[in-house]
Amino acid sequence: MKLDFPNVGETIHHVVLDNGLTVYLLKKAGYEKTYATFTTKYGSIDRRFKTDDWIEVPDGIAHFLEHKMFEKEDGDVFQKFGQLGASANAFTSFTRTAYLFGATSNVEANLKTLIDFVQDPYFTEASVEKEKGIIGQEIQMYQDNAGWRLYFGLIEAMYEAHPVKIDIAGTIESISAITAADLYACHQAFYHPSNMTLFVVGNIDPDIVLEQISSNQAAKTFEPPVLTEREHVQEPRTVRLATRVIEMDVSVPKVMIGYKDTPRAGEDGMKQELAVELLMHALFDTTAPLYAELYAEGLIDDAFSFDYTSEESFAFAVLSMETPHVDAFVARITEVLERPLDIGNETLDRKKRMMKGQFLKALNSPEFIANQFSRYALTGGNMFDLPELLDAVTLEELYDTYDRLFKPDQRTVCVVKKP
Incomplete structure (x- = not known):
């Protein structure tokens, strides 16, 4: 499907694949860099959700999962992107987690790397324990940052019940409870193709890129979605603290x-x-x-x-x-x-x-x-x-x-x- 936006002079190629993955492709003629984001509707506020039963996970787990996704049995995904001449990154917000790369060459290989590593989790208890120390240092660094403390201090005072008041990275205490099983459960619930969006923009041929993505997904088997409900809290209109x-x-x-x-x-x-x-x-x-x-x-x-x-x-x-x-x-x-x-x-x-x-x-x-x-x-x-x-x-x-x-x-x- 082509979506034309004459008001901004852009045309988006849009498709929802059989497995539910939403794909958007935007050709920008004359641009050297191609940029892709693979985003899941899963952020720090999704701390309680329902599959067969209600599950409550430790605060900070979405951010922890983002970190762990780059570590695989055969090495670090950042190195693979680097070998392909791409700059890769990721971020976790209150409501989404995004994995991305920018590259001027090897776009097909980089896109395959992006899709495959996000859809193929690998966690061990030993690697999870090691990551706790790394993220614990990051949390401490943020606690020493006055601007960060000010922002989250404001939100904590503003909200009574909504999990937006909880720091995206969690606390050293909360992440200490995270297990490999927790990470797999969150990946299964929120990283299903039907909960994700893939966007590719650059001097691309949308038909060729779409064929690559479609073939990649058709070669994989996905279980039906297991996420049935997210927690919705009743938040007062007024603030918690003045x-x-x-x-x-x-x-x-x-x-x-x-x-x-x-x-x-x-x-x-x-x-x-x-x-x-x-x-x-x-x-x-x-x-x-x-x-x-x-x-x-x-x-x-x-x-x-x-x-x-x-x-x-x-x-x-x-x-x-x-x-x-x-x-x-x-x-x-x-x-x-x-x-x-x-x-x-x-x-x-x-x-x-x-x-x-x-x-x-x-x-x-x-x-x-x-x-x-x-x-x-x-x-x-x-x-x-x-x-x-x-x-x-x-x-x-x-x-x-x-x-x-x-x-x-x-x-x-x-x-x-x-x-």
């Missing part, structure tokens, strides 16, 4: 103000994400009148940032600053966001043009396309619909978004400062 202070040896205090939002999925989630991003740009980017005010007052500088995270089961907005004037910064931001909104169509249209320009510029990056397209595809959205959805956001929707999101009982403040 404030949280973390003491660390930092030269300048760091502060985050978070606003908990109501999540939406698919196209509705994309629309909500765009509305919040438009709103935050209109209020806080460097061209906004408020930015100039706060800058003149000495409350913000180039360290100021804002962001919005949106997934199927959680969503939140964040404003961040490194400042010795934490109380003044928090007071000023919260005071501003408790005023009635005052934005007109001229500002909205200007921010739409800016965001659309940023999006179109990003389409020059195969890495951006593969990662972001896969992210939206796993939740029923299509990244190439973003320009049209952006155009459709109305001023009324912006005002509704403002009234819904920036409420005092949905606000958490987290600070990292010296004892």
Whole structure:
């Protein structure tokens, strides 16, 4: 199936194979690098799920599994990619795990390597025990990182029951309980082709690449999917804690103000994400009148940032600053966001043009396309619909978004400062 997107000048080749694997192929003529991502809808929040019975696994296991997938009986997969001239990597987020490579040659061999190693797990108790020490050091490194502690401290204060509040890597204690059997159980549940998306972008012949992928999958035997249900927790609309202070040896205090939002999925989630991003740009980017005010007052500088995270089961907005004037910064931001909104169509249209320009510029990056397209595809959205959805956001929707999101009982403040 060809999906044409004339608004961005792209054509996606899309197919769902007999085993359930979703494949997207995008030809970018003239590009030297080919980039591929093999992504499963499985992240750190999937700590309790049902196959025959309900299974609860240790925190951090999705990230642990990602690490262990690269180690095989015949050696390290990174070395194999290196021999083929490719740069490989992987990451685990709250909601997905992605394996990827970029290469300018040996694309067929690299693609086969990517697919095969992700679909062929190999774990031993000895190798699992060894990995615990490696990941334990990584966890400790993050615990010594003030920015990481600030971010997860905010989320922990914001959420009462949702597992998003748990560090993606888990804790040294939680990973100590992981066994090879646990890893195999999670791979069986979440790495079935029907739960995965393969995206390849570059100067490729889609028909040839699709034939390679189809032949690869047809030569393998897969058991029927065993995952029947994921845990869905009831999360209050309000935050768990209004404030949280973390003491660390930092030269300048760091502060985050978070606003908990109501999540939406698919196209509705994309629309909500765009509305919040438009709103935050209109209020806080460097061209906004408020930015100039706060800058003149000495409350913000180039360290100021804002962001919005949106997934199927959680969503939140964040404003961040490194400042010795934490109380003044928090007071000023919260005071501003408790005023009635005052934005007109001229500002909205200007921010739409800016965001659309940023999006179109990003389409020059195969890495951006593969990662972001896969992210939206796993939740029923299509990244190439973003320009049209952006155009459709109305001023009324912006005002509704403002009234819904920036409420005092949905606000958490987290600070990292010296004892």
